[in-house]
Amino acid sequence: MPGDSNKSEGQGPASSPLPHSMNLSKRLLQPSRYVPVSAATFFLVGSTTLFFCFTCPWLSERFSVAVPIYNGIIFLFVLANFCMATFMDPGIFPRAAEDEDKDDDFRAPLYKTVEIRGIQVRMKWCSTCRFYRPPRCSHCSVCDNCVEDFDHHCPWVNNCIGRRNYRYFFLFLLSLTAHIMAVFGFGLLFILYHHQYIDRLHAIVTLAVMCVSGLFFIPVAGLTGFHIVLVGRGRTTNEQVTGKFRGGVNPFTNGCWKNVAHVLCSSQAPRYLARKRYVQSVCVQPPFLRPQLSEAQQTAKILDNGLRGDLHRSKSSLDMQESQSCDAEPPPPKWELRYPGITRGNYNMLNKTPPTPTMYKYRPTFSPGKNHTPLTHAYANQVMHQPGFRSQPSLDRGDTSSDRAGRVAGGERKESGEGGGIPGYSLHSYTSFSDPVVLSGVASQSSGSMQTSACAAQISETTTTSSSFKSLANQTPPPTHPAHNGSLSYDSLMAGDDGFDKAVSAGSKIPEISSGRPCSPAAGGYMSSSHPSKQRDAEMHSEFPKHHHLLLHRSASSTCSSPPERETLLVESQRSNRPSPFCQTSVPPASSAQHPPHHQHHHHSHHHHHNHHHSHNHRHHHSSSTSHPSRFIAPYLPHRPYPHRACSTDTPLGLTSSSTHHPSHSPHHPPLGKSLSYSSAAAAEMQYQLIRKASSAAGENAAGVAGGIQAPKSTRWNCSDGPARLFFSSTASTSSVSHCAILSNGPLRAGVQKLTGGEDTTYEIYV
Amino acid sequence: MRPFKLWQQAAIAAKVFIQRDYTNGTVCQFQTKFPSELETRIDKQQFEETVRMLNNLYAEAEKLGSHSYIEGCLACLTAYTVFLCMETHYEKVLKKIAKYVQEQNDKVYAPRGLLLTDPIERGLRVIEVTIFEERSLTR
Numbered sequence: 001m002p003g004d005s006n007k008s009e010g011q012g013p014a015s016s017p018l019p020h021s022m023n024l025s026k027r028l029l030q031p032s033r034y035v036p037v038s039a040a041t042f043f044l045v046g047s048t049t050l051f052f053c054f055t056c057p058w059l060s061e062r063f064s065v066a067v068p069i070y071n072g073i074i075f076l077f078v079l080a081n082f083c084m085a086t087f088m089d090p091g092i093f094p095r096a097a098e099d100e101d102k103d104d105d106f107r108a109p110l111y112k113t114v115e116i117r118g119i120q121v122r123m124k125w126c127s128t129c130r131f132y133r134p135p136r137c138s139h140c141s142v143c144d145n146c147v148e149d150f151d152h153h154c155p156w157v158n159n160c161i162g163r164r165n166y167r168y169f170f171l172f173l174l175s176l177t178a179h180i181m182a183v184f185g186f187g188l189l190f191i192l193y194h195h196q197y198i199d200r201l202h203a204i205v206t207l208a209v210m211c212v213s214g215l216f217f218i219p220v221a222g223l224t225g226f227h228i229v230l231v232g233r234g235r236t237t238n239e240q241v242t243g244k245f246r247g248g249v250n251p252f253t254n255g256c257w258k259n260v261a262h263v264l265c266s267s268q269a270p271r272y273l274a275r276k277r278y279v280q281s282v283c284v285q286p287p288f289l290r291p292q293l294s295e296a297q298q299t300a301k302i303l304d305n306g307l308r309g310d311l312h313r314s315k316s317s318l319d320m321q322e323s324q325s326c327d328a329e330p331p332p333p334k335w336e337l338r339y340p341g342i343t344r345g346n347y348n349m350l351n352k353t354p355p356t357p358t359m360y361k362y363r364p365t366f367s368p369g370k371n372h373t374p375l376t377h378a379y380a381n382q383v384m385h386q387p388g389f390r391s392q393p394s395l396d397r398g399d400t401s402s403d404r405a406g407r408v409a410g411g412e413r414k415e416s417g418e419g420g421g422i423p424g425y426s427l428h429s430y431t432s433f434s435d436p437v438v439l440s441g442v443a444s445q446s447s448g449s450m451q452t453s454a455c456a457a458q459i460s461e462t463t464t465t466s467s468s469f470k471s472l473a474n475q476t477p478p479p480t481h482p483a484h485n486g487s488l489s490y491d492s493l494m495a496g497d498d499g500f501d502k503a504v505s506a507g508s509k510i511p512e513i514s515s516g517r518p519c520s521p522a523a524g525g526y527m528s529s530s531h532p533s534k535q536r537d538a539e540m541h542s543e544f545p546k547h548h549h550l551l552l553h554r555s556a557s558s559t560c561s562s563p564p565e566r567e568t569l570l571v572e573s574q575r576s577n578r579p580s581p582f583c584q585t586s587v588p589p590a591s592s593a594q595h596p597p598h599h600q601h602h603h604h605s606h607h608h609h610h611n612h613h614h615s616h617n618h619r620h621h622h623s624s625s626t627s628h629p630s631r632f633i634a635p636y637l638p639h640r641p642y643p644h645r646a647c648s649t650d651t652p653l654g655l656t657s658s659s660t661h662h663p664s665h666s667p668h669h670p671p672l673g674k675s676l677s678y679s680s681a682a683a684a685e686m687q688y689q690l691i692r693k694a695s696s697a698a699g700e701n702a703a704g705v706a707g708g709i710q711a712p713k714s715t716r717w718n719c720s721d722g723p724a725r726l727f728f729s730s731t732a733s734t735s736s737v738s739h740c741a742i743l744s745n746g747p748l749r750a751g752v753q754k755l756t757g758g759e760d761t762t763y764e765i766y767v
Numbered sequence: 768m769r770p771f772k773l774w775q776q777a778a779i780a781a782k783v784f785i786q787r788d789y790t791n792g793t794v795c796q797f798q799t800k801f802p803s804e805l806e807t808r809i810d811k812q813q814f815e816e817t818v819r820m821l822n823n824l825y826a827e828a829e830k831l832g833s834h835s836y837i838e839g840c841l842a843c844l845t846a847y848t849v850f851l852c853m854e855t856h857y858e859k860v861l862k863k864i865a866k867y868v869q870e871q872n873d874k875v876y877a878p879r880g881l882l883l884t885d886p887i888e889r890g891l892r893v894i895e896v897t898i899f900e901e902r903s904l905t906r
Contacts, residue, residue, distance in 0.1 A: 076846055077843075077846070079846075080847050080868075084847055093890040093892065094888075094889070094890050096889070096890075097893075099782055100784060100889070100893065100895070114789045114790075115789075115790060116789050116790060116791075116792055117790070117791065117792065120790070131892060134787065134789070134793070134892060135789055135792075135793055136793055141881040148890075149793065167839075168847075171843075187902045195873065251792060251793050252793060254792075258831075261831050262831060265831055265835055265836045265839050265854055266829065266831055266835055266839075267828065267829065267830075267834070267835040267838060267839075267856040267857040268838075268842075268850070268855040268856075268857055268858075269857060270855075270857050270858060270861055270887065270891075272887070272890040272891070275888070277888070278865060280869055280872065282869075282872050282873065282877050282882060283877060284880060284882060284899050286880065286899070286901045287878075287901065288808070288878065288879050288880035288899070288901050289808070289811060289878045289879045290807065290808065290879070291806075291810045371783070411786075458878065
């Protein structure tokens, strides 16, 4: 029969050699596999032949010659489709090459989730074929192959039914039903006209043929009807039988008509095995062209990329050999020496700082984002690493002015934000937080730069973050995994840096912390890394207005919740220009449901952070440096379920840890976190509740206003007045807190209202 | 196993795999996200342009148009014997894709020490980008 011949083997000679050949011989020696197909062939051909020989001659004479012609055509159709269904390659995937699967099996997660038209679909790792099965692909145990769009393994044709031969199988069923009906009908007609000659041979044979066809008609018609429904619904037998979309939405359907058209009218899908290989003659010879530096800067770097791009400039090869600030600090040990198990594929992504151990848990391959994940960690560590070196002020200075800013801010905000990023970062490094003028200047600068850079970085960012989190989200955590969420802090411990850096690096899985890139989806995703909802959040976040993207990173510590987003949105919008209410309304308020499952994770991660952050705060907070409590509202929010943690004076978990997550996001963050650490428990609790009740955006709004506008008075925010300061001025905490409580329960109007009272100006945050 | 002849003056440093983009279902599309390993080797725009072009070509191959409909009818009428003589629409586009990949390799990727592998050789699951080491005699 024309087409691909693939009866029992299941793959052609061009696929990987040994296992297949062995299976081939085994399969050939299995006679039981051929019984059904032999029986089917026998009955089909035999009955039809008898029909043509004994019944049709009389019918053609008695009625018309069209009868045998019609039957002949239908039978030919049946045979053609039967042969195509039997011998055609159903769409077998060749085994993946060894280098495609760089990681060991044990380290790879079993499932990878992919979002198809808004629906999460799981891709399972096929240990035989060595790749993650594409959606709708399944491994046939009979044929020992992964088949694309796997429908079922049909014993009657002794072949898998997949993408390539489903049409022929379906047409075979249709035509066979028609054929059986025709044979039965014409045989009945013959018998009706020969009832008095029933003992003659022709009649007996016709009766036998009628019995066979009548017997087979019921299952064949049932199967045909079943597949007609499947085709109309756009499902495979495998999906129907396993109940994948029972009560749910099928992401693979395009509507009944298009589904039918796809089955019947689409072009014949290509064979993957046994293809003619065209030898490509390519000359690959160094020296190689390299993209120019300016181009590298201009390319929108995803999360980590931007930072690494600058780092790469100093490198001539893929190896990350020296840190950019090699003058300031000794370069970390080479990647291989630290992690000999890591293959080269991931090597070039790693930076001076050691990658976090959690990186290994994630399967770096099979996702473009995968490679970014370790880099994210590495860079996060690195970035956070720098400011923490209080003992090396030269580091900050040297880095800040050129490398740091360029790396952190410039790298990420390629097109525009370099100017804004540098001063912002330098502020962060230094203790110039207490200079409100500088801060406000930075705020406006950074906001402007953030907007532009966010625009540029947004598109690639979102896809990257979402994709990188795909690799993160659906990994089956190994038994040691529960530590991972908190293990980010362990990474910092490994780094051996100060607590702040550790906490920061641990918390900020999103690499571009400093430049406020739209990493909040990543951040949110990270927080609930085990939840696929994170991906949805990431996607959700990616749709936000560009200039809000930068804000989102602040809520990185939040568990992919929109309220933190709203907070951050409002903060930034307040800062740059008046926020439009749409940014709140555009945020779906439904993230609260996601918090309960996430907070545990989040809590866990923060739990490790506060200790580090605490030490860091001691370092950062010289005097009552200006802090911007508003900025910490957003990160604070995710800690809602654990108000006590946030409230505790010695372990300001939510506030401080959240601030640690984004120390470099803005120069304002660290002082704020530090100030919050001194808040009283009650005030913090009240504040926490206020945050819960009011929309987080409102709170962020007020905070942002307070932070941005109140720069000259920002010193007051740092005082040990308590968390109530987040919402109000630093007057008596209790009164303001109570006032705050009332206000927060007010109408849901976004905005911040300035209320004068006491010695300070009080801001009412309402949603 | 990869049957391209290299005048081997470069060793393979790493391989990057561009995965499929399943956001629109099982339509053959590849992710246009720029992998980090290629940052220092090629422009982002250039790379994305290549992937986008490939995606367009695959979309053209899988398009349900009159072309594929007529081909299906013809195949039915001739009991699929037409497949012996005629090339299917998909195969024609695959040839176009192979030519495009070859051309991209020659013009863009090989000078930068990269090599694209036709995804059909990987079962249309990944685009394999081989990164070559920049080893020169002076080093």
